[in-house]
Amino acid sequence: MKDVEIRIPDVGTTVDEIEVVRWLVEVGQHVELGQPLLEVETDKAMMELESIAAGTVKQLIAQPGQEVATGDIIAIVESNEDGAAVSVSSVVKTSESTETPSAPVFASGNQFIQPQSIAESSEIEVNIDSYDQGFLLSLYERMALIRTFEERVKLLFLEGSMPGTIHQCQGQEACAVGVCSALREDDYITSTFRGHGHALAKGVTVDSLLFELYGATTGCCRGKGGSMHVGDMSKGMVPGIAIVGGGVPLAAGMALAFKMQKSPQVVACFFGDGAVAEGAFHEGINLAAIWDLPVIYVCENNHYGASTRVDKVMKNDRISDRAAAYGLRGQTVDGNDVLAVYEITRQAVNLCRNGEGPMLLELVTYRRTGHSRRDACHYQPKEEREYWMNRDPIHLLGQRLVGQRGVAEEELEKIQAQVNQQFDDAMAAVPDQPMPTVDELTTDIFA
Amino acid sequence: MRHLSIAESLREAIVEEMQRDNRVFCIGEDIGIPGGWGGAFTVTLGLEEKFPDRMLNTPIAELGFFGAAIGAAMMGMRPIADVQYSDFLFLAMDQIVNNAAKMRYMAGGTISVPLVMRAPVGATGRGAQHAQNMERYFTGVPGIKVVAVSNAYDAKGILKAAVRDENPVLIFEHKLLYGSKGARAESGTVDGSSEVPDEDFVLPLDRAVVRREGDKVTILGWLLMAHLAEQAADQLAEQGIDAEVIDVRSLNPIDYDTLGESIGKTGRVVIVEEGAKTGGVSAEIAAGIHERFSDVLAAPVARLASADSPVPFSPILENAYRPDVKRIVATAQQLVAGDVVAS
Numbered sequence: 001m002k003d004v005e006i007r008i009p010d011v012g013t014t015v016d017e018i019e020v021v022r023w024l025v026e027v028g029q030h031v032e033l034g035q036p037l038l039e040v041e042t043d044k045a046m047m048e049l050e051s052i053a054a055g056t057v058k059q060l061i062a063q064p065g066q067e068v069a070t071g072d073i074i075a076i077v078e079s080n081e082d083g084a085a086v087s088v089s090s091v092v093k094t095s096e097s098t099e100t101p102s103a104p105v106f107a108s109g110n111q112f113i114q115p116q117s118i119a120e121s122s123e124i125e126v127n128i129d130s131y132d133q134g135f136l137l138s139l140y141e142r143m144a145l146i147r148t149f150e151e152r153v154k155l156l157f158l159e160g161s162m163p164g165t166i167h168q169c170q171g172q173e174a175c176a177v178g179v180c181s182a183l184r185e186d187d188y189i190t191s192t193f194r195g196h197g198h199a200l201a202k203g204v205t206v207d208s209l210l211f212e213l214y215g216a217t218t219g220c221c222r223g224k225g226g227s228m229h230v231g232d233m234s235k236g237m238v239p240g241i242a243i244v245g246g247g248v249p250l251a252a253g254m255a256l257a258f259k260m261q262k263s264p265q266v267v268a269c270f271f272g273d274g275a276v277a278e279g280a281f282h283e284g285i286n287l288a289a290i291w292d293l294p295v296i297y298v299c300e301n302n303h304y305g306a307s308t309r310v311d312k313v314m315k316n317d318r319i320s321d322r323a324a325a326y327g328l329r330g331q332t333v334d335g336n337d338v339l340a341v342y343e344i345t346r347q348a349v350n351l352c353r354n355g356e357g358p359m360l361l362e363l364v365t366y367r368r369t370g371h372s373r374r375d376a377c378h379y380q381p382k383e384e385r386e387y388w389m390n391r392d393p394i395h396l397l398g399q400r401l402v403g404q405r406g407v408a409e410e411e412l413e414k415i416q417a418q419v420n421q422q423f424d425d426a427m428a429a430v431p432d433q434p435m436p437t438v439d440e441l442t443t444d445i446f447a
Numbered sequence: 448m449r450h451l452s453i454a455e456s457l458r459e460a461i462v463e464e465m466q467r468d469n470r471v472f473c474i475g476e477d478i479g480i481p482g483g484w485g486g487a488f489t490v491t492l493g494l495e496e497k498f499p500d501r502m503l504n505t506p507i508a509e510l511g512f513f514g515a516a517i518g519a520a521m522m523g524m525r526p527i528a529d530v531q532y533s534d535f536l537f538l539a540m541d542q543i544v545n546n547a548a549k550m551r552y553m554a555g556g557t558i559s560v561p562l563v564m565r566a567p568v569g570a571t572g573r574g575a576q577h578a579q580n581m582e583r584y585f586t587g588v589p590g591i592k593v594v595a596v597s598n599a600y601d602a603k604g605i606l607k608a609a610v611r612d613e614n615p616v617l618i619f620e621h622k623l624l625y626g627s628k629g630a631r632a633e634s635g636t637v638d639g640s641s642e643v644p645d646e647d648f649v650l651p652l653d654r655a656v657v658r659r660e661g662d663k664v665t666i667l668g669w670l671l672m673a674h675l676a677e678q679a680a681d682q683l684a685e686q687g688i689d690a691e692v693i694d695v696r697s698l699n700p701i702d703y704d705t706l707g708e709s710i711g712k713t714g715r716v717v718i719v720e721e722g723a724k725t726g727g728v729s730a731e732i733a734a735g736i737h738e739r740f741s742d743v744l745a746a747p748v749a750r751l752a753s754a755d756s757p758v759p760f761s762p763i764l765e766n767a768y769r770p771d772v773k774r775i776v777a778t779a780q781q782l783v784a785g786d787v788v789a790s
Contacts, residue, residue: 188522219555221553221554221555222555223555224552224555225554229553229554231554233554234557238554238558239554241545241546243541243546246514246541246542246545246546249512249513249514249515249517249518250514250515250542252511252514253514253516253517253518253519253520254518254519254521255518256515256519256524257518257521257522257523260500260501261522261523261524279510280514280541282511283506283508283510283511283512283514284511284514286506286508287508287511287512287515291503444552444555444556445551445552445589445590446551446592446613446614447551447559447561447614
């Protein structure tokens, strides 16, 4: 038990005045990590500030109507956990029930197709017994690593110790891990501004990723890229393309090079549901189709382009239906079933290596966290959020490992502890990392 | 030595580079269609027979195929991507400016983008959307080298150098200088042909060239305007004004060494640009000259450029729109006479 000071974080460098509007919790109330504690108003926006500790609210210091500044202590929470480590219990909840929650209904009245029925109708055969135990545990470990990394980084960012911005992927771990597990080291991926999970899944180290977020020269982009451009060519990841859809033509070109070089390499191009509206998507995927390029277009349909729901930006029920418009194969799969994602990617990779590419994969998933920064996701209907919270991809795999492969829960907890330690070690090394000097401002522009 | 047109010398450069290095390929619209034109200005005429696998004809999708060219360059190929009219570069802006120019930097120096881009500029009676001078939109983008070739010798040496460079290079050519023959010949063509060596040669991408020596006034121009400046210099010579004409050739970076040597002699500068006056490349050059050479300038730098209007169609208007020899002569005379040149 220890008292944790809750401070006003950096809410933006151009903001002068921050006013406390109202408290959302009371003294004595139990709060979770990341739970909204209060509303503040700046000259830019109203926003909720979240707790950086789980525990009991001990003291509310700032009063409604009070003006505060970055760094001011506004409350005390008596924490009941050591540090900010993410525990297994917050990630894997043992569930008694095996029933699937019923499908949510969009406000527009369109009934969303349940992922389970999508997986069934898409003929993805997944037999969990056909996999090596070590492989399955590696999938679990990698997803847990991504979740832990993102949750810890979120808190560091909210505390104000990490510069820049973040776009996170909690809830979408199975997409990154399922796809990248089916790729070889010398295959490439392109990514987006939401690339932390892709990076860890493709083999970028926790250290180089974390150091990049702090702007150090030991970061994967030497501090010159930042969160939206993480990547590592030595691991087969192009720095993230932060312009929505911008990676689609690029990936076609990379695949073109592989084809012209007669190389067996393939490229997987990640993008979201928002990207399919961009002209670059249309032009790039068409080129891949007419030239039979070895590229796998992976659409992570998390239902939202920023705050706009996918059914508002297209008439198609499925993004994979659009493949037919270009004369190429398309498939929709449950993006929270890491084995289904792995299987379909494996099939796509084989087709590509045999010269029968490209392919458009739609992975149906959900973003548990905000679009960026301090987004509290008020545009996501409550029932929809709850439905997807109960389909946590890490939990789903964990359940199957315990229930069908005889893995002990302690083993999963051990993996979680190792992953926590990995992050702790990286975090401990951050203060020792070299920062760029000003004369590096204009280096690395030209070769 | 042979006397070649720009279209012929560009074609030779492409052939020789593709023979020398099989990573080099061309990508663009209508560039290698059997029985076709070899692109809108005949530059790639017949190359699909020599290189059937390396002349990639694309759909009408500039954003797509420029992006693809960038991706291919990142994976070790050496593409030459072209637009039929430089106006179409607007469609590819995101890929060029946000990807090609920035990829190396964002990756902390671990990626190269050895991409060549080619684009024809200039007003030629086709109307406002097929007539723009697009240099200005790229000269201010860190990460792209921008050059403009005004004769066959330069065209060949620059294109070869660009192919061998490890960075994105954007080469501007002029529709009226190609010297294309037959059905694709341009009316109003100005002779850009020159003697071209038989042996392999490259030219530096970052140097200007003195076309005519003189000591009374420096006239800077590029592409068509470089030729008109030389014609103007002939007329000025008859009036006893000895003009030094410099083909700027490298638009990013600007070769201030060569410019400075000239300005040290003359103290007076006219910059002639085809393209609207406001926000042009001449504005950047003028500022750069003042910052570096104000102690030897006898007068502020004068700019002569096109009108601040879209390019008109009617020939009377198009001719009024664009600087001509008469106006270059008049501006140089004003400058030498000590009159303030009207803006």
